[in-house]
Structure formats: C-alpha cells, structure tokens
Amino acid sequence: MGPVAWLREKRREKLAALHPIDDEAWDWAVRHHRVLDGLSPGELAKLRSMVAAFLAEKKFVETRGAVADADARLSIAVQACLPLLELGLRWYDDWETVILVPKEFNYTRRDVDSAGIVTEWDDELAGQVLELGPVVLSLRDVDASGWGDGFNVVIHEFAHKLDERDGELDGCPPLHRGVSASAWRKAFRAAWTDFSERAKKPAPWGKRKRGKGALPLDSYAAESPDEFFAVACEYFFERPFRLRDAYPEVYAVMKDFFRQDPAERLSRAGLTGRA
Numbered sequence: 526m527g528p529v530a531w532l533r534e535k536r537r538e539k540l541a542a543l544h545p546i547d548d549e550a551w552d553w554a555v556r557h558h559r560v561l562d563g564l565s566p567g568e569l570a571k572l573r574s575m576v577a578a579f580l581a582e583k584k585f586v587e588t589r590g591a592v593a594d595a596d597a598r599l600s601i602a603v604q605a606c607l608p609l610l611e612l613g614l615r616w617y618d619d620w621e622t623v624i625l626v627p628k629e630f631n632y633t634r635r636d637v638d639s640a641g642i643v644t645e646w647d648d649e650l651a652g653q654v655l656e657l658g659p660v661v662l663s664l665r666d667v668d669a670s671g672w673g674d675g676f677n678v679v680i681h682e683f684a685h686k687l688d689e690r691d692g693e694l695d696g697c698p699p700l701h702r703g704v705s706a707s708a709w710r711k712a713f714r715a716a717w718t719d720f721s722e723r724a725k726k727p728a729p730w731g732k733r734k735r736g737k738g739a740l741p742l743d744s745y746a747a748e749s750p751d752e753f754f755a756v757a758c759e760y761f762f763e764r765p766f767r768l769r770d771a772y773p774e775v776y777a778v779m780k781d782f783f784r785q786d787p788a789e790r791l792s793r794a795g796l797t798g799r800a
C-alpha cells in the first residue's frame with residue numbers, strides 16, 4: 526500500500542470510529558442477512574467498521590419517491606462491503622453516489638448493428654451502474670437480496686463497479702497479484718461458453734426455471750461476459766456450493782480474487798444445506 530492509500534485507510538478508520546453502527550442496528554443486520562452466515566466474530570467486526578466508513582463516505586440520493594430508512598441504507602452498505610472484506614474499501618474510491626428508486630425501472634437499450642440499423646427495446650432493471658458514476662438500486666430488489674437464494678442486486682451492481690475499474694466492462698476486474706490472469710481468462714471463457722450454449726437450449730417443460738434440472742445460475746448471466754461475472758458474484762456469496770459445483774475453476778479464481786471462501790465458511794459453520 527502506497528502512502529496515499531495508507532492515509533486514506535487511516536482517514537477511513539477515523540470516520541468509522543466517529544460514526545459507529547450501534548449494537549441494535551448491527552445485530553439486526555447480522556440476523557437479517559443470511560449472506561453473512563459463517564463469518565467469524567473477527568470478520569464481522571472488520572465488516573462493521575467498513576460499513577460505518579461506507580455509510581459516512583457515500584451519498585445516498587432518493588429519487589422517484591423512494592424512501593430509504595436507516596435499515597435499508599445499512600442493508601445496502603453491508604452487502605456492498607462484504608465482497609471487499611479482504612480487499613479494502615479503496616476499491617470503491619472512484620465513485621461516491623448511490624441513487625435509490627422504489628422498484629424496478631424501465632430502461633431503453635439501444636443497439637446499432639454493423640449495417641447501421643438501430644434497434645431500441647425496453648428492459649426492466651433492478652439496478653444499474655452509470656459508467657464511472659453512481660450506482661442505481663431499486664429498493665424493492667435490495668429488500669429481496671441477501672437471503673441466500675442466489676439473487677443479490679447489491680452484490681451484482683457493485684461487481685460491475687469492480688469490473689469497470691480498469692476502464693472496461695468486460696467481466697474481468699483489475700486482478701491483483703494473488704490471481705493468475707491466464708487462469709481467470711481460461712475459467713471464465715470456458716464457463717461463459719458453456720452457460721450461453723445451455724441457456725439457448727429449451728429447458729424441459731418449455732420454459733426456464735430456477736432449481737433442479739434448470740440452469741445452474743440465473744439465465745441473465747447469458748446476456749454477456751460482464752453480466753456472467755456479476756451473476757457469478759451473486760452466487761459466489763449467496764449460493765457458493767452451487768457455483769463451485771457448476772464451475773469449479775471460476776469459483777477457484779474468484780476465491781483468489783476476493784480472498785474469501787464462502788463455501789468453506791458455510792461448511793465450517795455446519796451450513797452445508799445451502800445448495
């Protein structure tokens with residue numbers, strides 16, 4: 526860590542000490558978010574301090590009638606900080622605003638093909654990242670996140686933030702020295718190819734369903750390599766056994782990147798039933 530990063534870290538520790546999370550709120554956050562299951566007391570204490578600094582540093586902007594109470598903000602902060610537990614909050618240094626909307630929102634996507642034909646279509650989004658800018662989150666989807674079922678809009682959108690840190694939203698965040706770049710590329714390319722092929726095939730009963738016999742991850746992962754990475758992050762923290770079973774090489778490089786092993790910590794806590 527260089528001197529500037531070190532000073533920032535010190536400033537953060539001070540911020541966290543100045544704006545601590547009170548015990549009652551923290552107990553609620555730990556009980557309410559199954560995605561935190563298996564964290565040791567030491568890891569939870571570290572997360573609590575990061576969450577306090579996150580809440581003091583980032584701006585929350587409520588739009589379209591959204592009202593985010595203290596619990597909602599805490600819930601966002603807890604899930605935003607979990608992936609950075611062993612990486613540090615400096616990974617979020619390049620942006621500062623979280624825009625909140627009440628529910629899923631329509632977004633017009635635009636594509637221009639090689640012949641210059643413009644196609645526009647409406648997509649319903651639970652969250653979005655604005656390039657090098659704010660993160661947009663639907664509060665209804667924040668509420669549906671963190672339950673250990675594989676859906677997590679907070680982890681999903683913040684994964685895009687990590688991905689775009691090197692200037693490119695391509696499913697590969699800037700890798701630190703603990704991760705083999707070639708192993709990363711190989712694992713994600715193979716998994717993405719496999720998944721997008723499987724997603725094209727009609728599932729039994731004519732439609733895709735989560736669960737037994739269906740795709741191992743949410744079908745949204747088939748959209749593009751960057752969406753595959755964001756969805757893989759949701760599963761890495763929410764349903765790690767499922768990701769590890771489906772794509773063990775992807776799980777292994779993500780474990781090196783996040784310096785966390787959620788499957789191992791759930792096993793240690795006797796929570797192997799989270800398949």
Ligand SMILES: [Zn+2]
Nearest residue numbers: 681685752755
């Ligand atoms: Zn996405």
